[in-house]
Amino acid sequence: xxxxxxxxxxxxxxxxxxxxxxxxxxxxxxxxxxxxKSDGNTEIMDDIEARIAELLQERMGAAREIVNMEDVDxxxxxxxxxxxxxxxxxEPGEKQESSQEPEAEIYxxxxxxxxxxxxxxxxGGVCSGIxxxxxxxxxxxxxxxxxxxxxxxxxxxxxxxxxxxxxxxKTTSEKLQMRGERVTITNIQKSVKEELDNLGNQxxxxxxxxxxxxxxxxxxxxxxxGIEGFFRNLGNFVVSIAKLIFKFIAVILVIIGFIILISVxxxxxxxxSALTISWPFISHIIFENNMQALLAYLSIGLLLIIPxxxxxxxxMMALLSIKRSRYLNVxxxxxxxxxLILTCxxxxxxxxxxxxxxSVKSEYIFQSFTGDTLYLDINKDIxxxxxxxxxxxxxxxxxxxxxxxYANDSLYLQDIKxxxxxxxxxFYSLDVYYMARGNSRKExxxxxxxxxxxxxxxxxxxxxxxxxxxxxxxxRHQHVEMVLRIPEKKTTVMTEELVDFLNRKDDFHISHNNRxx
Amino acid sequence: xxxxxxxxxxxKGILELCILGIIASEDEVYPSxxxxxxxxxxxxxxxxxxxxxxxxxxxxGLLDYNWVESKSGxxxxxxxxxxxxxxxxxxxxxxxxxxxxxxxxxxEKA
Numbered sequence: 001x002x003x004x005x006x007x008x009x010x011x012x013x014x015x016x017x018x019x020x021x022x023x024x025x026x027x028x029x030x031x032x033x034x035x036x037k038s039d040g041n042t043e044i045m046d047d048i049e050a051r052i053a054e055l056l057q058e059r060m061g062a063a064r065e066i067v068n069m070e071d072v073d074x075x076x077x078x079x080x081x082x083x084x085x086x087x088x089x090x091e092p093g094e095k096q097e098s099s100q101e102p103e104a105e106i107y108x109x110x111x112x113x114x115x116x117x118x119x120x121x122x123x124g125g126v127c128s129g130i131x132x133x134x135x136x137x138x139x140x141x142x143x144x145x146x147x148x149x150x151x152x153x154x155x156x157x158x159x160x161x162x163x164x165x166x167x168x169x170k171t172t173s174e175k176l177q178m179r180g181e182r183v184t185i186t187n188i189q190k191s192v193k194e195e196l197d198n199l200g201n202q203x204x205x206x207x208x209x210x211x212x213x214x215x216x217x218x219x220x221x222x223x224x225x226g227i228e229g230f231f232r233n234l235g236n237f238v239v240s241i242a243k244l245i246f247k248f249i250a251v252i253l254v255i256i257g258f259i260i261l262i263s264v265x266x267x268x269x270x271x272x273s274a275l276t277i278s279w280p281f282i283s284h285i286i287f288e289n290n291m292q293a294l295l296a297y298l299s300i301g302l303l304l305i306i307p308x309x310x311x312x313x314x315x316m317m318a319l320l321s322i323k324r325s326r327y328l329n330v331x332x333x334x335x336x337x338x339x340l341i342l343t344c345x346x347x348x349x350x351x352x353x354x355x356x357x358x359s360v361k362s363e364y365i366f367q368s369f370t371g372d373t374l375y376l377d378i379n380k381d382i383x384x385x386x387x388x389x390x391x392x393x394x395x396x397x398x399x400x401x402x403x404x405x406y407a408n409d410s411l412y413l414q415d416i417k418x419x420x421x422x423x424x425x426x427f428y429s430l431d432v433y434y435m436a437r438g439n440s441r442k443e444x445x446x447x448x449x450x451x452x453x454x455x456x457x458x459x460x461x462x463x464x465x466x467x468x469x470x471x472x473x474x475x476r477h478q479h480v481e482m483v484l485r486i487p488e489k490k491t492t493v494m495t496e497e498l499v500d501f502l503n504r505k506d507d508f509h510i511s512h513n514n515r516x517x
Numbered sequence: 518x519x520x521x522x523x524x525x526x527x528x529k530g531i532l533e534l535c536i537l538g539i540i541a542s543e544d545e546v547y548p549s550x551x552x553x554x555x556x557x558x559x560x561x562x563x564x565x566x567x568x569x570x571x572x573x574x575x576x577x578g579l580l581d582y583n584w585v586e587s588k589s590g591x592x593x594x595x596x597x598x599x600x601x602x603x604x605x606x607x608x609x610x611x612x613x614x615x616x617x618x619x620x621x622x623x624x625e626k627a
Contacts, residue, residue: 011591035569038569039572039576040572040576043572044568044569047548047571047572047594048564048565048568050591050593051548051549051564054549054591078563078564079563080562080563080565081563081565084563084565085566085569
């Protein structure tokens, strides 16, 4: 037995089962809202209702008195659902039926407010919220933030301020306002539906987990479930804290990486103020030619920079939640290996350049010297201008070591050895050996020939240059060895300074006083 | 791409023409007759499609209706085509002819 309702459809009265009536009512409401925006909507509705009434009448015929669910269904099939209405309206203002919901939101900038977006956040959703306000992709703002953090961390302060000031969009209408969608019923419905779906999925998963647990252990007590849930929540909490810490570490790594990067670049290509040496000069000494120098700098630079870059990139990827790429680590590593190989190659080349040695000999026979005593001293004249050595005074010397001095953009080498032998005849003679290395005997010999070193006999004093120059060659262990042959029964005296010089005493320096011993 | 969508688009384009044509072929036509005739011609629409369309055509001056008393039930609207509507129909038919030929030509070559 059913309850019936008396309904007026299109001017005719019908007895309808209650549930059928509900259905019909809903159907008519659907149609009404579909036509609401159309012109002449009342007319259309009236026509439709009249037609429905007619259809029902036909179905009732003479025998039946009550309209039931079946009749309503039939009517609904005959009349159709709004989605099936192929509306050929070509005029604007009439409601268009499309079988897809329009994906793109039409933004009316009514009611757009600045919120933090708690659904899409790395730290506090500040960048996300601001990006939503301007309709841009949050990644740009995040990138700017990271950069500003590196530049003396100005970004951090701003971010914290913004985080505190800007409220988070919690309610649905707030979230819509954040995105600038009109706060209409449909939008809210959509938003809520999305959230409910999300929630529903989460609950489902949670339920599955519980079921699994229950199934696994028949003796599971309810109390246990509660504790387990507690620990699970605790675990989640700890995990999110850990994630936060990781992100923080990533920021630090990125900053450190940049600092290292900049220092390395400065070190390689900048001027080291302490020594005021120009790098071109140094590389000229070390490398045979510019190509080699370039290769060396490149490979060493890459060797240092690549790991640093890798740290920076990984840090930023973690920070900005960029997906990891399988090829990232591999490519960085292989690039580094290549740099390593290149460095070794240059190193080997340089080493190769030292393998052969050769010497050139100059012989001085002092036949005109007839005295009994030969004095040996350092040739101080080279400190005078115009001597070709261009050293004016000690203060011009920038580097002072046992082996070389660097002054006035030139290299002055002191790698000079001296020994004495007995002469085979009655004359003093001096053998000067200019020695150098190269990748072949021939090259070594050429290098040796480019050594500039002089000795001079003045009256009874043999003046020895304290420095030699190596010409335009790179440094390949050029040095000078001298052998002084002393005839029997003659004496030789060396100044203290010369002795100090030859022994490379630390406190050796040139003075213009002659002291003899 | 939604094939149903594309099909619907095609049908939409010719509905006006068909309906005007059906109404014009009779003196007066009742909506459910229109439906029946369309079904006979294998052009299926639901009745609900018809009413807004008829309403629009009437407001556009292409159709007119009479109320006819019915013995069993409320008065019905019977539609007929106006003079303006007849001219409209003629033009639409001409366009349809051209389109039909064009499509045939193209799809033959394709």
